[in-house]
Amino acid sequence: MSNTRIASYVEENAARFIDELKALVRIPSVSTLHEHKGDVRQAAEFLVAQLREQVGMNIVELVETAGQPLVYAEHLGAPGKPTILIYGHYDVQPADPVELWRTPPFEPTVEGEDLRGRGAVDDKGPMFATIKALETLMRVEGALPVNVKVLIEGEEESGGESIEAYVKAHPERLQADCVLVLDTGMVERGVPTISYGLRGIAYAEIVARGASQDLHSGVYGGIAPNPLQTLAWVLTDLKGRDSRVNLPGLYEMMQPLAPKEQAALARQSKLQERELMTSGGLSVLPGEEGFSVAERAAARPTFEVHGIRGGFTGEGAKTVIPAEATAKVSLRLVPGQKPETVLELLARRVRELASPGIALEVRPLHGGDGALLPLDSPVLKIAAAALEEEFGREVAFMREGGSIPVVALFDSVLHAPIVMLGFSLPDDNVHAPNEKFYLPNYYAAIRTVATFLKRL
Amino acid sequence: MSNTRIASYVEENAARFIDELKALVRIPSVSTLHEHKGDVRQAAEFLVAQLREQVGMNIVELVETAGQPLVYAEHLGAPGKPTILIYGHYDVQPADPVELWRTPPFEPTVEGEDLRGRGAVDDKGPMFATIKALETLMRVEGALPVNVKVLIEGEEESGGESIEAYVKAHPERLQADCVLVLDTGMVERGVPTISYGLRGIAYAEIVARGASQDLHSGVYGGIAPNPLQTLAWVLTDLKGRDSRVNLPGLYEMMQPLAPKEQAALARQSKLQERELMTSGGLSVLPGEEGFSVAERAAARPTFEVHGIRGGFTGEGAKTVIPAEATAKVSLRLVPGQKPETVLELLARRVRELASPGIALEVRPLHGGDGALLPLDSPVLKIAAAALEEEFGREVAFMREGGSIPVVALFDSVLHAPIVMLGFSLPDDNVHAPNEKFYLPNYYAAIRTVATFLKRL
Numbered sequence: 001m002s003n004t005r006i007a008s009y010v011e012e013n014a015a016r017f018i019d020e021l022k023a024l025v026r027i028p029s030v031s032t033l034h035e036h037k038g039d040v041r042q043a044a045e046f047l048v049a050q051l052r053e054q055v056g057m058n059i060v061e062l063v064e065t066a067g068q069p070l071v072y073a074e075h076l077g078a079p080g081k082p083t084i085l086i087y088g089h090y091d092v093q094p095a096d097p098v099e100l101w102r103t104p105p106f107e108p109t110v111e112g113e114d115l116r117g118r119g120a121v122d123d124k125g126p127m128f129a130t131i132k133a134l135e136t137l138m139r140v141e142g143a144l145p146v147n148v149k150v151l152i153e154g155e156e157e158s159g160g161e162s163i164e165a166y167v168k169a170h171p172e173r174l175q176a177d178c179v180l181v182l183d184t185g186m187v188e189r190g191v192p193t194i195s196y197g198l199r200g201i202a203y204a205e206i207v208a209r210g211a212s213q214d215l216h217s218g219v220y221g222g223i224a225p226n227p228l229q230t231l232a233w234v235l236t237d238l239k240g241r242d243s244r245v246n247l248p249g250l251y252e253m254m255q256p257l258a259p260k261e262q263a264a265l266a267r268q269s270k271l272q273e274r275e276l277m278t279s280g281g282l283s284v285l286p287g288e289e290g291f292s293v294a295e296r297a298a299a300r301p302t303f304e305v306h307g308i309r310g311g312f313t314g315e316g317a318k319t320v321i322p323a324e325a326t327a328k329v330s331l332r333l334v335p336g337q338k339p340e341t342v343l344e345l346l347a348r349r350v351r352e353l354a355s356p357g358i359a360l361e362v363r364p365l366h367g368g369d370g371a372l373l374p375l376d377s378p379v380l381k382i383a384a385a386a387l388e389e390e391f392g393r394e395v396a397f398m399r400e401g402g403s404i405p406v407v408a409l410f411d412s413v414l415h416a417p418i419v420m421l422g423f424s425l426p427d428d429n430v431h432a433p434n435e436k437f438y439l440p441n442y443y444a445a446i447r448t449v450a451t452f453l454k455r456l
Numbered sequence: 457m458s459n460t461r462i463a464s465y466v467e468e469n470a471a472r473f474i475d476e477l478k479a480l481v482r483i484p485s486v487s488t489l490h491e492h493k494g495d496v497r498q499a500a501e502f503l504v505a506q507l508r509e510q511v512g513m514n515i516v517e518l519v520e521t522a523g524q525p526l527v528y529a530e531h532l533g534a535p536g537k538p539t540i541l542i543y544g545h546y547d548v549q550p551a552d553p554v555e556l557w558r559t560p561p562f563e564p565t566v567e568g569e570d571l572r573g574r575g576a577v578d579d580k581g582p583m584f585a586t587i588k589a590l591e592t593l594m595r596v597e598g599a600l601p602v603n604v605k606v607l608i609e610g611e612e613e614s615g616g617e618s619i620e621a622y623v624k625a626h627p628e629r630l631q632a633d634c635v636l637v638l639d640t641g642m643v644e645r646g647v648p649t650i651s652y653g654l655r656g657i658a659y660a661e662i663v664a665r666g667a668s669q670d671l672h673s674g675v676y677g678g679i680a681p682n683p684l685q686t687l688a689w690v691l692t693d694l695k696g697r698d699s700r701v702n703l704p705g706l707y708e709m710m711q712p713l714a715p716k717e718q719a720a721l722a723r724q725s726k727l728q729e730r731e732l733m734t735s736g737g738l739s740v741l742p743g744e745e746g747f748s749v750a751e752r753a754a755a756r757p758t759f760e761v762h763g764i765r766g767g768f769t770g771e772g773a774k775t776v777i778p779a780e781a782t783a784k785v786s787l788r789l790v791p792g793q794k795p796e797t798v799l800e801l802l803a804r805r806v807r808e809l810a811s812p813g814i815a816l817e818v819r820p821l822h823g824g825d826g827a828l829l830p831l832d833s834p835v836l837k838i839a840a841a842a843l844e845e846e847f848g849r850e851v852a853f854m855r856e857g858g859s860i861p862v863v864a865l866f867d868s869v870l871h872a873p874i875v876m877l878g879f880s881l882p883d884d885n886v887h888a889p890n891e892k893f894y895l896p897n898y899y900a901a902i903r904t905v906a907t908f909l910k911r912l
Contacts (some may be wrong), residue, residue, distance in 0.1 A: 027543065166815065213737060219653070221753075222743050222744070222757075223749050240689075293679050300678055306775060311762045320762050387811070
């Protein structure tokens with residue numbers, strides 16, 4: 001009955017909910033790029049205004065940090081009822097390559113049932129859905145059914161140091177009976193999904209330095225060290241054609257995967273493979289032999305190159321031997337693999353791989369722990385029931401290949417069950433051009449969160 | 457005696473000669489970048505005006521081509537005397553990385569005895585010195601002592617297709633008793649140098665294509681093909697840590713180096729090594745084992761990576777697996793190795809190196825033949841004498857590691873001896889930031905060319 005009222009409120013306000021989300025997506029809050037510092041702050045202020053004016057929470061703060069501001073809010077008006085901490089992030093990935101977007105990345109555009117724009121689904125859409133769920137409950141019920149704390153960060157895409165410091169400094173303020181996170185994906189469209197595992201991440205730059213300046217290959221070809229060539233050797237040594245990561249100690253650190261879970265992942269694989277190939281425009285999913293796609297995508301460590309800078313990359317020909325070249329790389333990590341330790345292994349190994357005349361350096365950019373959450377908490381069952389009611393299908397439980405470092409921190413500091421409800425689709429182009437949010441999932445997320453909170 | 461008059465004229469007009477060269481360097485005639493098409497043309501027009509008004513040659517033409525215009529001039533006023541064809545190029549390399557220049561690349565700046573600016577020494581300075589030599593002779597002698605043809609191109613840095621077509625189409629127009637080229641280097645400051653060998657070049661892009669769009673390494677790490685990783689494998693397969701170029705057939709095509717020349721190169725090596733290390737800011741000159749530095753720098757084929765494009769190379773972290781990545785590479789070639797054949801070998805080999813899910817393509821950008829010129833022509837002796845008189849030291853004969861494709865063409869089409877007088881210094885930063893021309897070499901070049909022409 002009151003579910004009907006929730007649904008009606010969402011339906012009546014659907015147009016405004018989209019307009020507000022568009023206003024948020026319009027703010028280019030790219031946390032990794034210094035020139036967007038003002039935009040990042042503006043996005044935080046937008047959320048403060050929403051939580052204060054639209055939801056009407058008792059306490060709403062813009063928390064200054066050494067980096068990007070945090071948004072914190074609380075409304076503890078349900079004595080005797082459980083307390084929930086809702087997490088999300090308002091920062092987004094850079095938009096490049098901008099030329100591949102069909103519409104400008106920060107001009108949110110509705111096309112069919114999708115809202116396209118950088119950050120639409122990662123994580124502005126799902127995060128904002130939790131705020132709209134709170135608003136819905138306030139307006140429909142006149143109050144929130146549980147005690148609510150909200151913590152939204154602006155550095156999820158660039159290290160998350162500030163929220164880490166804040167959580168460690170204020171464990172009592174953030175104390176809760178459960179944590180809700182909307183920043184993960186669905187197995188496929190229409191299949192309600194709860195993620196119980198996240199990979200960790202270790203991100204670094206490998207810098208190769210040769211001559212004191214760029215050289216002409218006519219004069220120096222064959223005699224000068226070439227930093228780009230050395231990077232090619234190093235990247236090949238770190239990961240050969242068999243896709244094994246050659247970082248001594250890396251695989252030894254892994255917590256072994258239980259045979260039961262390995263089998264479950266293998267079964268899940270069939271479903272995922274088709275979807276992943278279609279979404280990525282791929283005809284094969286190559287990688288380590290002897291592991292299913294689902295296992296490789298979520299339960300194995302990886303090494304990926306994200307970009308190589310150095311030399312001439314413009315139109316035409318320039319015969320330069322660059323003085324310096326840099327590769328951006330990251331490893332996704334599974335339980336047992338600590339980012340700091342892995343970054344040390346990487347630095348040590350890369351130093352061993354230097355070639356005559358080239359100095360190699362590993363510059364760590366950021367790291368975050370993975371997480372593996374228990375599947376037997378009562379709140380997870382309530383969340384699953386709310387999801388199943390919304391989608392009319394059984395919930396799929398999956399391990400996510402991506403990383404949300406703060407989840408591991410919540411797990412270790414707050415000791416409360418964490419619920420990760422997925423609303424992004426495999427074809428939503430997360431971190432890629434033409435990122436989008438499937439709008440039916442926006443409304444589904446608002447309704448599901450509202451229902452979940454009512455039932456807690 | 458008339459040498460004194462040449463020297464006096466050069467001295468009296470030194471300030472104007474610098475101003476004119478600065479005006480030429482100021483024009484950003486970067487032939488490989490489409491946006492500079494107008495500038496390239498402007499540089500050609502500048503030379504047309506110089507040859508017409510300052511030198512006063514009989515015929516001066518801006519020759520339209522499919523690419524950048526050629527400048528052609530002739531003054532055949534010395535019947536019974538030999539005819540000389542003077543070659544040069546007015547186009548320049550791109551200026552990037554622009555941020556490493558101490559002064560803007562196209563704002564020519566005199567500092568001490570150097571004129572700094574892109575193209576100052578490659579090849580605007582030396583090429584313009586030949587024009588100033590003609591002017592000097594005209595003014596001092598009232599006429600040119602020999603018949604002179606001038607052909608200056610605007611595509612030396614970007615393939616040279618237009619001059620190739622022109623030379624093949626007009627061999628009779630260009631017929632000459634010798635060809636003069638000022639576009640090579642000196643062994644070291646103060647050592648007059650004639651180059652008798654040039655390496656050829658084969659320049660290409662290796663394109664690796666994976667997914668239909670950029671992917672997120674959280675979702676696709678470990679299962680999607682990564683074009684940057686495949687490029688690393690391919691570049692490593694093409695050249696391993698032993699610096700051998702693994703292109704089956706490449707070394708087999710080489711004309712063997714005579715033991716006498718190999719020994720001469722080994723002797724020259726000592727002198728060059730110190731200079732090359734100082735100029736490049738290098739403490740080692742790594743490369744193929746078993747060959748002297750001078751031999752590796754000029755008489756061995758090479759494989760160099762000039763740039764890798766793809767993925768995210770901005771500030772901070774972006775966890776993208778790019779859909780596509782491109783490496784710019786070139787091989788320097790020695791006599792016997794035809795660029796077209798080498799580009800075919802490269803394309804064939806790269807196709808074999810593909811990895812699952814990655815399509816590899818070799819896109820040839822340009823090629824040019826090397827040259828090995830006889831050392832016994834009478835004109836070479838006259839040129840050497842003029843150089844020795846100017847510098848007061850014995851001439852060094854060297855093989856140049858760089859490429860001037862049109863020289864091989866002149867050799868095969870015109871069958872006239874070619875004289876390459878070097879005026880660039882090892883520390884002139886050819887093709888690199890802070891390119892400069894050592895101004896005493898500018899005046900030396902003008903005087904030497906004038907003297908050489910008088911004695912022909």
